[in-house]
Amino acid sequence: MIYLDNAATTKTGQVAQQAMVACMEECWGNPSSLHTPGQRAAEVLERAREEIASAIGASAQEIYFTSGGSEADNQAIRSAAALGRRQGKTHLVSTAIEHHAVLHTLAALEKEGFTVTLVPVDESGIVKVADVEAALREDTALVSVMFANNEIGTLQPVEEIGRLCRERKIPFHTDAVQAVGHVPVDVEQQNIDLLSLSGHKFHGPRGVGALYVRRGLPLFPLIEGGAQERGKRAGTENTPAIVGMAAALKEACAHREENAARERKLRDQLIAGLEQIPHSALNGDRERRLPGNVNFCFEGIEGESLLLLLDDKGIAASSGSACTSGSLDPSHVLLAIGRPHEVAHGSLRLTLGEETTEEEITKTIQAVEEVVAYLRAMSPVWRQLQKGERAYVIQ
Amino acid sequence: MIYLDNAATTKTGQVAQQAMVACMEECWGNPSSLHTPGQRAAEVLERAREEIASAIGASAQEIYFTSGGSEADNQAIRSAAALGRRQGKTHLVSTAIEHHAVLHTLAALEKEGFTVTLVPVDESGIVKVADVEAALREDTALVSVMFANNEIGTLQPVEEIGRLCRERKIPFHTDAVQAVGHVPVDVEQQNIDLLSLSGHKFHGPRGVGALYVRRGLPLFPLIEGGAQERGKRAGTENTPAIVGMAAALKEACAHREENAARERKLRDQLIAGLEQIPHSALNGDRERRLPGNVNFCFEGIEGESLLLLLDDKGIAASSGSACTSGSLDPSHVLLAIGRPHEVAHGSLRLTLGEETTEEEITKTIQAVEEVVAYLRAMSPVWRQLQKGERAYVIQ
Amino acid sequence: MLYSEKVMDHFRNPRNVGEIENPDGVGEVGNAKCGDIMRITLKVEDGVIADAKFTTFGCGSAIATSSIATEMIMGKPVEEALELSNRAVVEALDGLPTHKIHCSVLAEEAVKAAVKDYYDKNNITYDPKIFCGLECGSCHHHGE
């Protein structure tokens, strides 16, 4: 199996698994308990908090553990909105290409009386700093711009947007779920006030994430109950998963540069290979993208059948993002970069990992070529394109 | 170490750990991905859903996985409240002894315009069905009564309250976090519409739980985003933990009766032993309590010092519940059963597990006797009681 | 698996792929914007469907439903082909995921459109009601 869906999830690495099992065996107490097993768990919990903090240039008291990236996004946005509401600020700014955890939370807030401005992106999938600036208002309560897009891998100008927000004292959130462990992230340098991350995107465990909240910025709970996480997130702390996530992130950061360099090289080989396919186009910026992300549109075919046939050939890929697979609408990200509906349906995302080899890339190029040709042969759209009865969207 | 804090958390059992590791090794794909690794994960996820459902007499489509008991409680209550609001119903009924995940959510809703009635309990810690009935109004949107109390272990008349609610078409939620896997739970027979459970209370993993929602009852998401859990709970599914929880629950249910019988016997021995200590009193009902729960008040001493000294003797216990350890207020549950503040501060919770032995119980009785005597010897309150300068609260 | 073995079989080994030259009836439904287009061509001999071929732009189940639909109408009198229901297609495939049911509707519509074309070309009169709904396309099935 050639696994090229690392943006959907990564395999929990041995480092993380061992840390989890050790924690379940040795430090399984409830960290809120005062007895020795509880306090032993509290210690490993706080050590993990320090490790996560240091990986993003934060301090431990600024880290709140959550059940994953979605919860972190929801809490960050709802909390900033609640704070804004108290100050009479009910305008929220974000982009058209955010993850649904952000977009749907914004949509819910819109129903609750907030006004949302979604800044568009250019055809390479990058938001313009000036566009964000133009969207800011006196009553803007939050700006949320993702660090790296999960579909097309584009890296956003987070540092500059953060600076804008800092100057205007507007809280700035970034969904860094796809970035942390893969590209340099530093909340200080990048002027970030709120940041979401998720364990399973860097070979850590599933169902655990963290929200960074700059010291001094109020945080409201999304899940109410016990006094865990300094009263900001109730629920018995998931110590084994937290410890596993910290171990995985430490490992990812230790090898970040070498992994990124390897992936970038393979990524560019893959892009070069797929570009040989006629009427294909890379989605997203060629340079400013995640080291492991490749995303293409192929004219005349549809993505699901493409990925199912690749699966038959032993290649695990995706079309759009995993969590929208139940939907029939084409990717909002591809529409946002200007791909027409019919082409947006024909997308393929291949996301590399540390384990990806050059041989796998060669095989993948070959397989995609074959499958695209096969599907085009049975596509009425492709026939029309070839007969000139329909105009090519991708030249 | 004699571990008598199983209500705070249980050790993740071998059954659950092995299921988790197997899942992380074999079925680690994202269940929303269409490729083989994803679909393999989707299959084990759905099998786990069926197992959890069958353990509580539900069907698989009625189970939504969450990050634990707190999230399930929050979502159940907020969802029922949102539904009520649409129907012009803004009255919520619960009890004075609920877990903070319930009480704090209700308090938050109160600020949002809901009216909350907290029904009191009698001195044995059990809510009267007639009192719940008297609290119901035309505009009652939800009744939430916990199945078993986490501090004093009392079992509530869930089935009868469920029947009342059913007759009046009021959604009925029960926080069954302490009950599932320990006492018989059947959503059909017990007339339950919404039920919360949490993996780590029956030797399953931490950070995973489930919300049962009766078919036909609308459910609103607490965490927005991807289309996971049929659009009701966003976030990449925590398959390894879910599979681990299902395995643990299956195991717990398979041995439930024998475990309960053993624990009940040891529990009663422990109660009998501790009652020998002068001016001590059992909290909660003697019969209608969890098989593993023992909770005492000792006059003239304070609980934290008691449990720290027990810890020094190798016994892990708790005073009040684990997640309120940061608080200085005495337990709301002990106050609700009529213990005055000064006595409520002197409580000790000992919660047994499958591994608890008779020898451990004997040692524990001995140790508690010693520690209580030691602390009383240095307590000014105890001196006053003995000199008759202060009246005993517990005879 | 998302799809039944039957769906995967028809997806992996689609029957009757292609385009009949000088067909007696052509039906094309769906649109590329919605992500599925099905085109069915028919050869009719003595009122019986002697051959049927399809081309499809669409997801796995779109390909599978077109494939099985051509199989199901082959050798049948055209009036019987008209009775092919999306439900029959779903059953023949051992089920489809809920959000893919619209593919079976599309397959039914493609067959109907091809038969209508055959009727029209041959001046065969029919009750227009039987083709009611064909023109609406299927986009509204997409939950938009």
Place this chain on the structure above:
Amino acid sequence: MLYSEKVMDHFRNPRNVGEIENPDGVGEVGNAKCGDIMRITLKVEDGVIADAKFTTFGCGSAIATSSIATEMIMGKPVEEALELSNRAVVEALDGLPTHKIHCSVLAEEAVKAAVKDYYDKNNITYDPKIFCGLECGSCHHHGE
């Protein structure tokens, strides 16, 4: 650990537990409702604290702060004992968790109350301001 080793040492091996018979000064602060009561008794010789003992109803840090407070005032002139601050108690214990700081306040107050009692019994005049706040108890520190 929740508590420093120093706290645990004073909790496990409390110094000066007990009640001095015929004490020269007695201070009792806190109340059982709030979960802590500290009682300190003093023996004063030539204006110097010759002996100090405590009894405490309370949590681990309440016991530890009482213990160390008696140690810290022992052998000191009473005026110096009056200068014992809760901060000094916290420092001597290598810190206390935030929600336990009130225990150190209680220890400071218990010492002050005992000295005040000594002053009152011996008709020693003092500026009442130095005992200001003593009567309020410590319940308001509990975040109620």
